[in-house]
Amino acid sequence: MPLIESLKGRMTLAVASLLLLFLGLVLAAVLSSFNSTLDKAAREQLAANANAMLAAAAREENGHLIMPETLTDNRFNTPGEKLRGYIYDENGRLVWQSISTMGEGIPYVPDFNLEKRVTFNIMELEGEEFLIYEIDVPVGQDSLGYSFVTVVPAQRYFDIISVFENHLLLWMGVVSLVILATFWLALWWSLKPFRRVIQQIREIESGSREQLDGYFPSEVRCLTGSINTLLLSEKTQRERYRTTMDDLAHSLKTPLVVLQSVGNTLGIQDGPDRQSMPELRQSMMEQINRMNQIIGYHLHRAVTGRKGLMxxxxxxxxxxxxxxxxxxxxxxxxxxxxxxxxxxxxxxxxxxxxxxxxxxxxxxxxxxxxxxxxxxxxxxxxxxxxxxxxxxxxxxxxxxxxxxxxxxxxxxxxxxxxxxxxxxxxxxxxxxxxxxxxxxxxxxxxxxxxxxxxxxxxxxx
The missing domain is CATH 3.30.565.10 (Histidine kinase-like ATPase, C-terminal domain)
Structure with missing residues (x-):
């Protein structure tokens, strides 16, 4: 036995399941695309910051990289600023750091690789996550090159993702409700002819209507036509059955009337066995009455109480x-x-x-x-x-x-x-x-x- 018996409930459950699956796939695809776009934007932003340090590293003297006191990006020059810059040599030694770092280093080991050149990852520092962008380039002739590293807090990007996800879920929910409401209205309108059929059938059962009438869609018209045919057939059959039973009752009762008449005649006739006639007449009349009762009883059972739709x-x-x-x-x-x-x-x-x-x-x-x-x-x-x-x-x-x-x-x-x-x-x-x-x-x-x-x-x- 199905858990949901109504067509409306089944169709609503089916559409809700499909909608949930579809919106889930759309949500995953949109979030994946957004994360990829945001990741690319973060890389480009950090690359631009690293290029600002790279442009300032004009030359190398006696194996030392020469850097100006300030950089063009003023965030590097502001103490305590979230944007930090570090430069490491090919051996992983820190050779320069921006003013924004306030002289504090980070436990970072650069992955110096001139073929790979770029490294991007997330690192946790002091209980906070940071985005780290590293670009490895050759500078000067006394060394193989240097690793230019920029560090920014990742929370800002996480906040952007969180806000986007919340808005996306909100609008997905609104769209889902709109779709379900539209579907429910369409389903209500589509099932309206069936509700009319049910209402008219109830009126037929209560005796206030004899058949289904009115305009119905083509899919329902065949059903209503069949029901009307069945109603007419049932009514005709009931009338024919009742008429046949009435004819049968009259046919059976006629011989009984004749027997009763014969019994009455026997009661008034004279003859040598006249003393036994009253007893014979009484016995016969009792049996005739008994037969009348039995015939009437079974005929009543046959023609009455036959329930139908009408x-x-x-x-x-x-x-x-x-x-x-x-x-x-x-x-x-x-x-x-x-x-x-x-x-x-x-x-x-x-x-x-x-x-x-x-x-x-x-x-x-x-x-x-x-x-x-x-x-x-x-x-x-x-x-x-x-x-x-x-x-x-x-x-x-x-x-x-x-x-x-x-x-x-x-x-x-x-x-x-x-x-x-x-x-x-x-x-x-x-x-x-x-x-x-x-x-x-x-x-x-x-x-x-x-x-x-x-x-x-x-x-x-």
């Missing part, structure tokens, strides 16, 4: 009131008192027929087994402690009847229980409800109502 946003309150009005007519003799308390925000995201099946079964059980009162409540789960809204729909249906014992609750909610094995009166309907609720990744919980009867709590995403 979902409706169904208002719960109107359906509850319609069902209550219908059940009031069916159970008018009981004079059931119904209390409905549903929030306006109660929406079911799914097929309206599924919600009708769930509420119809639960409300019918409530009306059937209550004494006189039924209470219906519903709300959307509020924000939790982490500040996130769950958004689950919670519906509570309770009555003042005898309720369900604990062993009956476990049996009703047990997965895989066959429809014909459930307890009478609460079997087929609750099995259908349980299948539907689980098909929407919901929960069905049975408790005891404060009114003394059963309490059914539905939790639907």
């Amino acid at each position: 979902r409706q946003a169904v208002q719960v309150s109107p359906l509850v009131h319609d069902l209550c009005r219908t059940l009031d007519k069916v159970y008018r003799d009981k004079q059931v008192s119904v209390q409905v308390n549903l929030d306006a925000a109660c929406l079911f995201h799914g097929d309206e027929n599924d919600l009708l099946e769930i509420l119809g079964n639960l409300l019918e059980n409530a009306f059937k087994f209550c004494q006189q009162r039924v209470r219906i409540g519903g709300y959307v789960q509020p924000v939790d402690n982490n500040g996130r809204e769950s958004g689950n729909l919670v519906l509570v249906i309770e009555d003042d009847g005898a309720g369900l014992a604990n062993d009956q609750r476990e049996q009703v909610l047990q997965r895989g229980v066959r429809a014909d094995c459930l307890s009478p009166g609460q079997g087929i309907g609750l099995a259908v409800v349980l299948d539907l609720v689980e098909s929407y990744d919901g929960k069905l919980v049975i408790n005891t109502s404060t009114m003394g009867g059963a309490l059914f709590r539905l939790i639907l995403p």
Whole structure:
């Protein structure tokens, strides 16, 4: 599993890595070029200083080099000046030093070599680093030549390098941020069509849109077209499947109606075995009703709760009131008192027929087994402690009847229980409800109502 799942994160990491590598190479190349240029400039400056001493060394008398009291470069003539000058003979003996040295020597051994002529290096003196430039030239005829050495502190050049590096890093950082910001804006603009697709898919799932529409780039257009084709195919297939199942239900129920009619006929016919006819009729009618329940149960499982991408946003309150009005007519003799308390925000995201099946079964059980009162409540789960809204729909249906014992609750909610094995009166309907609720990744919980009867709590995403 990748550590970074989003395309934006992956592309940002890739560009940042390439940018880091590229800027690192550029930084190394620029610093190397700058150091080479600065080194060359330092050599040329020190060479010019050495040439000032070389120009003053006009002649040699009796094996001694004759130097003027002052040089043209006044820094050599100022005591304590950072620029110092030294002259060594071919044997490495100090024969002259500038006034700026204040008579102090340095532990330097010249590398007298007339073929090489020039030597440049760094030397530490008294805890401070100095640049030393040596040029070896023949002067006069009594000696092989002399080494003209100029010494300047290296700190000035190090400061120049440090300032340049700091400025270079600063501007590299600014350029990097500008490049990343530009890339981020370009990436945000490029991925905008995908965000539109995601938003429209969410609207399709919530039931506020039926298909993807609008203008999309050519790279995304193929994807949106395929999704629309899939949506249309799913909708058509669901309708065809539901129609086929309805036709199958009618086809199966017609022979059962005929059998029921035959059973009724047998119940009123006279004959030598008339005494056994009621028992035969009762047995046959029980089996016919059992077959009706089994067929209805499995057909409901086949045609309901089939989740897809397209979902409706169904208002719960109107359906509850319609069902209550219908059940009031069916159970008018009981004079059931119904209390409905549903929030306006109660929406079911799914097929309206599924919600009708769930509420119809639960409300019918409530009306059937209550004494006189039924209470219906519903709300959307509020924000939790982490500040996130769950958004689950919670519906509570309770009555003042005898309720369900604990062993009956476990049996009703047990997965895989066959429809014909459930307890009478609460079997087929609750099995259908349980299948539907689980098909929407919901929960069905049975408790005891404060009114003394059963309490059914539905939790639907």
